[in-house]
Amino acid sequence: xxxxxxxxxxxxxxxxxxxxxxxxxxxxxxxxxxxxxxxxxxxxxxxxxxxxxxxxxxxxxxxxxxxxxxxxxxxxxxxxxxxxxxxxxxxxxxxxxxxxxxxxxxxxxxxxxxxxxxxxxxxxxxxxxxxxxxxxxxxxxxxxxxxxxxxxxxxxxxxxxxxxxxxxxxxxxxxxxxxxxxxxxxxxxxxxxxxxxxxxxxxxxxxxxxxxxxxxxxxxxxx
Amino acid sequence: xxxxxxxxxxxxxxxxxxxxxxxxxxxxxxxxxxxxxxxxxxxxxxxxxxxxxxxxxxxxxxxxxxxxxxxxxxxxxxxxxxxxxxxxxxxxxxxxxxxxxxxxxxxxxxxxxxxxxxxxxxxxxxxxxxxxxxxxxxxxxxxxxxxxxxxxxxxxxxxxxxxxxxxxxxxxxxxxxxxxxxxxxxxxxxxxxxxxxxxxxxxxxxxxxxxxxxxxxxxxxxxxxxxxxxxxxxxxxxxxxxxxxxxxxxxxxxxxxxxxxxxxxxxxxxxxxxxxxxxxxxxxxxxxxxxxxxxxxxxxxxxxxxxxxxxxxxxxxxxxxxxxxxxxxxxxxxxxxxxxxxxxxxxxx
Numbered sequence: 001x002x003x004x005x006x007x008x009x010x011x012x013x014x015x016x017x018x019x020x021x022x023x024x025x026x027x028x029x030x031x032x033x034x035x036x037x038x039x040x041x042x043x044x045x046x047x048x049x050x051x052x053x054x055x056x057x058x059x060x061x062x063x064x065x066x067x068x069x070x071x072x073x074x075x076x077x078x079x080x081x082x083x084x085x086x087x088x089x090x091x092x093x094x095x096x097x098x099x100x101x102x103x104x105x106x107x108x109x110x111x112x113x114x115x116x117x118x119x120x121x122x123x124x125x126x127x128x129x130x131x132x133x134x135x136x137x138x139x140x141x142x143x144x145x146x147x148x149x150x151x152x153x154x155x156x157x158x159x160x161x162x163x164x165x166x167x168x169x170x171x172x173x174x175x176x177x178x179x180x181x182x183x184x185x186x187x188x189x190x191x192x193x194x195x196x197x198x199x200x201x202x203x204x205x206x207x208x209x210x211x212x213x214x215x216x217x218x219x220x221x222x223x
Numbered sequence: 224x225x226x227x228x229x230x231x232x233x234x235x236x237x238x239x240x241x242x243x244x245x246x247x248x249x250x251x252x253x254x255x256x257x258x259x260x261x262x263x264x265x266x267x268x269x270x271x272x273x274x275x276x277x278x279x280x281x282x283x284x285x286x287x288x289x290x291x292x293x294x295x296x297x298x299x300x301x302x303x304x305x306x307x308x309x310x311x312x313x314x315x316x317x318x319x320x321x322x323x324x325x326x327x328x329x330x331x332x333x334x335x336x337x338x339x340x341x342x343x344x345x346x347x348x349x350x351x352x353x354x355x356x357x358x359x360x361x362x363x364x365x366x367x368x369x370x371x372x373x374x375x376x377x378x379x380x381x382x383x384x385x386x387x388x389x390x391x392x393x394x395x396x397x398x399x400x401x402x403x404x405x406x407x408x409x410x411x412x413x414x415x416x417x418x419x420x421x422x423x424x425x426x427x428x429x430x431x432x433x434x435x436x437x438x439x440x441x442x443x444x445x446x447x448x449x450x451x452x453x454x455x456x457x458x459x460x461x462x463x464x465x466x467x468x469x470x471x472x473x474x475x476x477x478x479x480x481x482x483x484x485x486x487x488x489x490x491x492x493x494x495x496x497x498x499x500x501x502x503x504x505x506x507x508x509x510x511x512x513x514x515x516x517x518x519x520x521x522x523x524x525x526x527x528x529x530x531x532x533x534x535x536x537x538x539x540x541x542x543x544x545x546x547x548x549x550x551x552x553x554x555x556x557x558x559x560x561x562x563x564x565x566x567x568x569x570x571x572x
Contacts, residue, residue: 125317127314128308131274132304133300133304133331146316149318221318
């Protein structure tokens with residue numbers, strides 16, 4: 001244990017760099033995935049039978065696409081979409097390149113998370129809004145999303161934490177980050193101390209994310 | 224005000240359900256119109272057809288001179304903004320405060336923020352919830368939630384208020400206060416109210432007219448008083464059993480002599496000492512078996528089950544006397560030793 005503490009100051013720049021890379025990958029891919037995934041989830045809910053925008057075929061199609069996306073293992077997705085990654089960021093190696101598969105993987109995940117959150121909204125409240133003459137857009141933005149906001153925030157938290165886990169795998173394409181650090185130094189170079197430090201940072205980070213997420217969710221929920 | 228013309232609603236799919244089978248209805252401006260029926264009678268579907276939350280399979284809905292089933296979705300939204308609705312489970316937005324809930328319909332009609340706040344204040348005063356303006360629905364009792372529901376439904380100055388079992392989730396005292404509030408608003412604003420319920424008590428307390436529904440059809444439709452005094456369909460009689468005098472039929476089956484009469488009286492006659500008059504005039508022996516008196520549509524409505532003894536001629540005279548006083552009399556039964564008249568006719572009205 002002593003050895004770990006002694007070497008910690010020397011490792012700090014390395015660890016800090018890894019943390020930055022992880023946050024960058026997770027942050028950017030989360031935002032990108034939310035921009036596509038959340039509306040996708042909303043669309044899946046409202047096009048369902050009996051909902052405000054019933055579209056049976058669109059609903060089945062979207063559901064199918066999401067399922068396909070969710071069934072591909074991340075490590076395979078990462079390699080499979082290399083041409084797409086190259087087209088988007090110009091390279092298939094490095095931290096920025098890792099963002100593409102991370103974002104793509106998070107889209108269907110987030111769509112399902114959004115779907116399950118929105119389905120918790122009491123159908124009676126939607127009916128009340130319809131009875132007041134609200135349009136579909138108003139129902140989505142004034143009823144569905146605000147009413148499920150707490151649940152959505154918890155869903156985003158789960159997604160963020162999953163992305164932290166996935167981002168470790170992105171080390172395989174030179175993605176960098178804490179996971180990569182743990183594998184290259186800790187595992188491949190038998191540096192138990194760096195491995196342990198990385199894991200501790202990851203644990204603390206996940207704890208912090210969950211704490212912030214839960215607090216935020218609680219603040220917006222008045223059930 | 225509202226006219227439902229030959230509306231039917233059939234839910235398709237396997238095991239097709241005919242929720243409404245050709246309903247005609249006319250609701251006058253300013254009245255409180257009740258629709259009562261057992262669960263599954265189609266009353267909820269009928270109410271939802273009025274603001275087209277449910278689209279009728281066939282038939283027309285007229286509101287204020289406009290036929291609704293032919294409207295565009297935009298036109299329909301406009302019309303709905305002129306119809307308030309309250310619900311059994313209140314259906315308030317949990318993410319909004321009381322003020323913000325009442326503000327919701329005003330946002331939809333596009334009222335500027337400053338005016339909205341003023342209107343919300345007025346509405347909360349109307350329902351007596353000014354001191355709860357910044358509470359969330361989860362912090363309110365059921366009765367308070369329904370008051371918010373009422374404030375919300377009235378905020379956009381609707382011409383009609385649709386009440387979907389609005390008091391069914393509330394205790395009797397709260398039910399009464401909510402019904403009083405609805406009545407007060409009806410009188411003050413001249414608002415037309417359509418309510419559905421499965422409780423005759425609700426009809427009794429505030430409705431002007433009532434439609435009795437069963438199996439997707441209107442079985443009976445009349446002024447509330449008339450329905451209470453002379454129910455015609457068996458379903459109405461069943462429903463009236465909820466509020467009418469509780470009378471054990473075994474009391475009728477096991478008597479030796481005399482007749483059992485049920486006397487129904489309404490309005491001024493409830494204040495007359497009829498029984499005491501009978502006793503004095505005919506020197507009858509009267510035994511009171513059951514009775515109650517209630518308010519129906521603002522008038523007293525009483526029922527009394529009595530047993531009287533004496534010879535047949537005298538009893539017929541008594542009944543005639545009662546009938547001339549505008550009371551309704553029903554012979555429920557008679558003793559073994561009583562006359563032939565009672566054998567052949569068990570009901571005189």
